[in-house]
Amino acid sequence: MTEDIVVVPGDGIGQEVVPAAVEVLEALDGVDFEFTEYDAGDETLAETGEALPEETYEAAASADATLFGAAGESAADVILPLREAVDSFANVRPARAYPGVDALRPETDLVFVRENTEGVYSGIESEIADGVTTLTRVVTEDASRRIAEFGFDYAEQNGYEDVTIAHKANVMRVTDGAFLDACEAVGDERGADYDDALMDALAMHLLLRPEEYGVVIAPNLAGDVLSDLAAGLVGGLGLLPSANVGSERGLFEPVHGSAPDIAGQGIANPCATVLSAAMMLDHLGYGEAAADVRDAVEGVLAEGPHTPDLGGDASTEDVTAAIVERL
Ligand code: ATP
Ligand code: MG
DSSP, X not given: OOEEEEEEEESTTHHHHHHHHHHHXXXXXXXXEEEEEOOOSHHHHXXXXXXXXXXXXXXXXXXXXEEEEEOSTTHHHHHHHHHHHTTOOEEEEEEEOOTTSOOXXXXXXXXXXXXXXXEEEEEEEEEEETTEEEEEEEOOHHHHHHHHHHHHHHHHHTTOOOEEEEEOTTTSTTHHHHHHHHHHHHHHHHTOOOEEEEHHHHHHHHHXXXXXXXXEEEOHHXXXXXXXXXXXHHTOGGGOEEEEESSSSOEEEESSOOOTTTTTTTOOOOHHHHHHHHHHHHHTXXXXXXXXXXXXXXXXXXXXXXXXXXXXXXOHHHHHHHHHHHO
16 A cells, blocks of 8 residues: 655755655665655745645645654744644654663663643743733643553553653642543553652653653653653754654654754754654554664664764765665
């Protein structure tokens, strides 16, 4: 069956790392993908007046999956609607240290399962008087249960023994209280082993003893912050993939942004996007191909070549070719 894949490189290094990931996908046997490229981001905004053209939104909303690169200043106007287009409620961000890459904590193997639709990112902000602003935080039992179910499933399917629910229910008693209650109810119904942790203390523990954690289920903002912290544990943004999933469709993107400081130089690390493509393969049911891509990336990380962010002097193309070669 041909899978219809929407490709949105976007801005900056998105234009370099997304084609690299497509090249890797095209090198796979037994996977029949049809790629169609669409525009979004700052340049599109400058040219058309819209950061996310209707055409791109509609394409993502009807494709089997979307592979996205990055958007610069317009990121929020691109990525939030795109996540909505694919009807995603779970943002999955693995943070793993790889042999061959300098990591602050080489024993790190974490997966953040972040609630993607509500919390303090619900977008309900106002300036109620001059110099006075407010934010309304929405937490529903349904969305909290849904992310907990997803997180516990993910842990089970991917062999993670530790599940931790991140929250700040001692301060945000009503909203995070509801999140925690819903997650605990799901865990208890399943007879699963889990812990909960206050997100601030968890930030410190992740830094000191990441090996004690596996899957971390978190509300939107906490998941965003903690997963970036974990990025620092494993050697930087160039290695971190993510998936926006939950429904039939999915949106797959590197955690990093458009990196204007290195854009156009051909030295961006393609691994985060290639690993995002591997998550896409998993989502589409090509588990074996996904594992092959991960193995190829791990091989290149272990033995080189490496882009400058990992201390090497290889180009995006060199690294991509080395990954393809291993496939
Ligand atoms: P944006 O506003 O689009 O997020 P940014 O300036 O925050 O852009 P990021 O993409 O978030 O940039 O990157 C932060 C830093 O990490 C930059 O110095 C960038 O060069 C580096 N970086 C990010 N991704 C990569 C990558 N794939 N390869 C190499 N370096 C990267
Ligand atoms: Mg950034």
